[in-house]
Amino acid sequence: MMMVKRFALVGIMAWLAAACVTTNEVTGRSQFITIPPAQDDALGLEAMNQVKSEAPVRTTGPDARRVQRIGARIAAISDRPDFNWEFVVIDEPVLNAWALPGGKVAIYKKMVDTFPEDDMLAAVIGHEIAHAVLRHGAEQVSRGQLTNTVLAAAGLAVGAATGDGQSTQLAMTLGTLAAQGFVMLPHGRAMELEADHVGTIYMAKAGYDPRRAVDLWRRMQTMKDGNGGPPAFLSTHPTDDKRIARLEANMPDYLAVYAPR
Ligand SMILES: [Zn+2]
Structure with a gap:
């Protein structure tokens, strides 16, 4: 009996490993992602709804319209124009930006104000759009704190493959945990x-000057x-001179x- 259980566990692990390593269609790189x-x-x-309930999210007004205009133009020529893209401004004096899985992008008010030139802001938005298209949020969460949860969940899900109620509950729990991890x-x-x-590449194709991306990172x-420290953006988007040299x-x-348009 013990033997059978162990055998089943090995089977699940193998299935999970195979299911979670995918080749990114845009970059060709193998990614370990536990989220389908x-x-x-x-x-x-x-995750975006959670942020909206906790932070001063702006979906209307001049700043939001500017971010939405640039975002829509870049998303349209990206590899995933089919995503349900949403671009919002968070009205906080913070230099930050992030993207959630499926194409939900937030740019903070200070970032919008710091870069009045559309080409510069387009470099930030293009970068976030790329994170969403390449599924980096799902990948970083998969690598980190959720791995154990998902391993347990996969066992549960396999055991209850027909129990839809349980799967839904599970997906919601994962969603809440992931919302924190993504950001x-x-x-x-x-x-x-x-x-x-x-x-x-995206910003350039959309008609924004790619040379401004180098200026932005500098x-x-x-x-x-x-707080006098480095921008919050750099804590979630670590940078160094090699990045700029590569660009x-x-x-x-x-x-x-x-x-150019
Ligand atoms: Zn980044």
Whole structure:
């Protein structure tokens, strides 16, 4: 009996490992993601609703309209124009921005004010759009605190494959945990480089000057947030000189797809 149980567990683990390693269609990189793509939209929506209930989220007004205009233009030429994209401004004096699975993007008021030039703000928004398209939120959560939960959940889900009520409950619990992880966990270095590269291609294709992305990151490195420390953006989007050098090295590729409007 014991043997059978152990056998079943090994089977589940193997199934999970196989189910969770996927090849990203845009970058070709293998990603370990425990959240199925079909759940991205619901997770992102739930997390965004949670943020809306806790933070001063603006969906109307000049700042929101500006972010929505730039965001819609870039999302339309991205690899996932089919996402239910939403762009909001959070009215807080913080230099930050983030993206949730399924295409929910928030830009903080101070970020909007700091970059009055659309091309500069487009570099931030393009970067966040790339994070969403490349499923980096789901990937970072999968790597981190949720791995154990999901391992347990997978066992449960397999055991209760026909129990829809239980699966729904489980998905909601995961969603709440994930909402915290999506916004708070720092992206890994590989994810940042990918988001820079893909985001800069997107902004250029949408008609924003890709050279402004380099200017943006240079500015960001010299800036201070309200508390005198580095911008909050840099704590979740770790940066260094190599990132900027990489962007500069690839600039001919970006300029080749740049279609000024
Ligand atoms: Zn980033």
